[in-house]
Amino acid sequence: MVPLRLCRQLIPHSAAASRPPFAPAAAASCSSPRPISRRLRSLPALAMAAYGTGASADRRLLFRQLFEKESSTYTYLLADVGDPDKPAVLIDPVDRTVDRDLNLIKELGLKLIYAMNTHVHADHVTGTGLIKTKLPGTKSVISKASGAKADHSVEHGDKIYFGNLFLEVRATPGHTAGCVTYVTGDSHDQPSPRMAFTGDALIIRACGRTDFQGGSSDQLYQSVHSQIFTLPKDTLLYPSHDYKGFTVTTVEEEVAYNARLTKDKETFKTIMDNLNLSYPKMIDIAVPANMVCGIQDPPSKV
Numbered sequence: 077m078v079p080l081r082l083c084r085q086l087i088p089h090s091a092a093a094s095r096p097p098f099a100p101a102a103a104a105s106c107s108s109p110r111p112i113s114r115r116l117r118s119l120p121a122l123a124m125a126a127y128g129t130g131a132s133a134d135r136r137l138l139f140r141q142l143f144e145k146e147s148s149t150y151t152y153l154l155a156d157v158g159d160p161d162k163p164a165v166l167i168d169p170v171d172r173t174v175d176r177d178l179n180l181i182k183e184l185g186l187k188l189i190y191a192m193n194t195h196v197h198a199d200h201v202t203g204t205g206l207i208k209t210k211l212p213g214t215k216s217v218i219s220k221a222s223g224a225k226a227d228h229s230v231e232h233g234d235k236i237y238f239g240n241l242f243l244e245v246r247a248t249p250g251h252t253a254g255c256v257t258y259v260t261g262d263s264h265d266q267p268s269p270r271m272a273f274t275g276d277a278l279i280i281r282a283c284g285r286t287d288f289q290g291g292s293s294d295q296l297y298q299s300v301h302s303q304i305f306t307l308p309k310d311t312l313l314y315p316s317h318d319y320k321g322f323t324v325t326t327v328e329e330e331v332a333y334n335a336r337l338t339k340d341k342e343t344f345k346t347i348m349d350n351l352n353l354s355y356p357k358m359i360d361i362a363v364p365a366n367m368v369c370g371i372q373d374p375p376s377k378v
């Protein structure tokens with residue numbers, strides 16, 4: 077495991093000179109994002125359909141939402157296509173769809189640098205272990221609070237750079253103790269509107285269950301209200317799962333219409349205590365595998 081320390085930025089030899097190695101005021105408090113990751117060389121943008129409104133930061137971002145239908149899981153691909161290496165990250169890949177995801181990354185000429193998890197999933201095995209086998213050099217990322225083994229253990233306030241773009245880590249425990257939300261940056265050179273990858277903290281019009289893996293409805297309510305609902309109202313929210321055919325929502329929509337999180341805390345806790353969901357079918361396989369980011373034991377020699 078390669079722990080990412082407070083305010084440390086992993087900068088390879090090619091780090092651009094325009095950005096200081098440490099973000100201003102990054103050390104000030106846990107609520108300030110801390111840079112943790114590498115920056116790569118910049119070359120002219122390639123002609124590739126990117127995401128956003130047309131501002132230069134938006135043109136840098138390539139964004140794809142991918143779906144795994146057995147577990148109704150979304151995987152998100154983000155890349156800085158304004159960088160010559162087109163560095164990319166995958167959020168919440170699933171083992172069953174790793175080949176699809178890696179083929180897409182190859183077709184688009186991206187360089188996958190991080191395979192990240194929002195939390196230790198209970199319903200499917202993460203793809204990060206398989207990805208590391210198939211694309212050595214890709215680093216796995218998960219929160220330190222999850223207790224899971226990964227190349228990088230991130231904490232609230234860390235920044236994860238891919239090229240000139242970055243994701244900020246926000247601790248959003250409650251579904252599990254180690255859940256985080258990854259949020260695009262808020263400076264002028266980052267995509268607008270912001271995008272938040274909420275894992276299972278917030279599901280469109282709902283939220284993640286809180287009945288195992290250190291879950292707490294009290295904590296989840298606090299996390300969503302303090303870390304997600306405080307984002308700008310046009311922030312696009314992308315969950316880990318959808319069971320109803322939705323793809324994306326916004327802070328404004330969820331503050332108005334979320335069937336659980338718009339209630340007061342006590343009502344919310346009562347709702348969560350009465351969900352009566354059956355345990356995920358794969359929980360006994362998925363959780364132990366995901367505690368090591370999906371890395372399988374090497375086949376035993378006969």
Ligand SMILES: N[C@@H](CCC(=O)N[C@@H](CSS)C(=O)NCC(=O)O)C(=O)O
Nearest residue numbers: 198199276282283284285353355356357
């Ligand atoms: N039936 C599925 C599991 C469905 C489930 O429990 N989903 C979780 C997220 S994955 S642990 C959840 O939090 N759902 C909230 C909700 O309100 O549905 C299976 O067997 O895998």
